[in-house]
Amino acid sequence: MSVSSSNRSQKLLYLTDEQLLQGIELMFFAYKGFTSDPDRILEEFGYGRAHHRAIHFINRWSGLTVNDLIDILGVTKQSLNRVLRQLIEDQLVESRVGTEDKRQRNLYLTLAGEALEKELATAQQARVRKAFSEAGPEAVQGFREVLENMIDDGQTAHIMALRKEQAR
Amino acid sequence: MSVSSSNRSQKLLYLTDEQLLQGIELMFFAYKGFTSDPDRILEEFGYGRAHHRAIHFINRWSGLTVNDLIDILGVTKQSLNRVLRQLIEDQLVESRVGTEDKRQRNLYLTLAGEALEKELATAQQARVRKAFSEAGPEAVQGFREVLENMIDDGQTAHIMALRKEQAR
DNA sequence: TTGGAATGTCAACAAGGCTGACGTATTATA
DNA sequence: TATAATACGTCAGCCTTGTTGACATTCCAA
Numbered sequence: 001m002s003v004s005s006s007n008r009s010q011k012l013l014y015l016t017d018e019q020l021l022q023g024i025e026l027m028f029f030a031y032k033g034f035t036s037d038p039d040r041i042l043e044e045f046g047y048g049r050a051h052h053r054a055i056h057f058i059n060r061w062s063g064l065t066v067n068d069l070i071d072i073l074g075v076t077k078q079s080l081n082r083v084l085r086q087l088i089e090d091q092l093v094e095s096r097v098g099t100e101d102k103r104q105r106n107l108y109l110t111l112a113g114e115a116l117e118k119e120l121a122t123a124q125q126a127r128v129r130k131a132f133s134e135a136g137p138e139a140v141q142g143f144r145e146v147l148e149n150m151i152d153d154g155q156t157a158h159i160m161a162l163r164k165e166q167a168r
Numbered sequence: 169m170s171v172s173s174s175n176r177s178q179k180l181l182y183l184t185d186e187q188l189l190q191g192i193e194l195m196f197f198a199y200k201g202f203t204s205d206p207d208r209i210l211e212e213f214g215y216g217r218a219h220h221r222a223i224h225f226i227n228r229w230s231g232l233t234v235n236d237l238i239d240i241l242g243v244t245k246q247s248l249n250r251v252l253r254q255l256i257e258d259q260l261v262e263s264r265v266g267t268e269d270k271r272q273r274n275l276y277l278t279l280a281g282e283a284l285e286k287e288l289a290t291a292q293q294a295r296v297r298k299a300f301s302e303a304g305p306e307a308v309q310g311f312r313e314v315l316e317n318m319i320d321d322g323q324t325a326h327i328m329a330l331r332k333e334q335a336r
Numbered sequence: 337t338t339g340g341a342a343t344g345t346c347a348a349c350a351a352g353g354c355t356g357a358c359g360t361a362t363t364a365t366a
Numbered sequence: 367t368a369t370a371a372t373a374c375g376t377c378a379g380c381c382t383t384g385t386t387g388a389c390a391t392t393c394c395a396a
Binding site for chain 3: 065066067077078081085098101103104105
Binding site for chain 4: 233234235245246249253266269270271272273
């Protein structure tokens with residue numbers, strides 16, 4: 001435990017402008033590192049970050065609909081469609097007509113799609129694993145708590161909806 | 169202290185694929201939230217994230233050179249110049265010929281620039297402060313340790329160089 | 337049967353990355 | 367002192383990825 005102080009201003013030292021500024025820059029630099037490894041791989045395939053995000057969440061929630069993906073990514077259907085069309089043409093993603101609602105399209109990774117997903121995930125996980133293991137389990141727990149509190153409420157709602165869907 | 173186990177596999181539970189995957193998605197969603205508030209303000213001014221980043225670091229390292237900023241942001245001079253030109257035209261940033269090396273340009277925020285910087289910082293800090301205070305000081309420390317380990321080594325070198333410069 | 341939802345697609349545009357090329361001071365060096 | 371290298375600005379052109387608006391199709395549900 002830290003050397004605690006009964007002084008309230010002492011207790012809140014971690015919320016000073018300087019601490020917040022450091023946190024803000026940390027987010028900027030860390031996010032750059034976080035995306036750098038997958039970015040290099042994607043470049044070889046002529047893809048961008050948008051493709052990675054689509055592949056990631058299609059893998060995560062296999063069979064999710066186009067609208068699900070739009071909600072998660074927070075982009076327009078036109079923007080997503082451009083990326084999705086490429087991935088389908090390149091046979092990394094399969095789009096199947098919905099069984100219950102035939103207007104919907106359920107998205108799945110093909111074997112080739114899974115292979116690329118794995119390659120991207122491995123690269124990204126390596127960096128996160130390094131960061132986690134060097135910081136230790138307690139630090140990782142703190143990392144999680146802070147980031148969870150930074151997320152917009154609307155975002156988590158979409159994920160909750162998918163959890164329910166998948167539970168069916 | 170946590171309920172520790174002598175079993176090594178138990179100790180490394182925080183490094184499972186599932187934990188890493190959660191960490192990766194947390195980074196994605198948290199970064200989206202992190203940028204959302206400044207983005208709304210910037211839109212009113214017809215600026216983008218690139219302008220925010222320039223303004224932030226010119227404020228942080230007042231008088232830094234164009235090359236310093238290029239190194240920090242990790243963009244090309246052409247890309248930065250487009251943004252910088254607007255900010256100088258709009259009188260938010262001032263570019264002064266270097267005193268020692270007249271080839272260099274030292275960058276400063278004008279009063280108007282400082283005003284926008286403050287507005288952006290206040291919005292962004294509010295979210296980070298909320299996340300920090302809800303998570304608590306120990307969690308913030310963990311957040312810092314993990315993110316620091318995610319940053320590329322090259323990045324920190326640029327910051328170190330600026331620290332030295334400013335110490336002069 | 338009819339309105340609205342889900343999807344796909346076309347067009348046009350903007351931000352913000354990139355490369356390559358060129359010009360101009362200014363400084364460093366051979 | 368002549369030459370090379372550096373810092374900066376700018377022009378042109380390209381790419382990715384976001385946006386809005388419009389329109390067609392298919393299908394569900396009231």
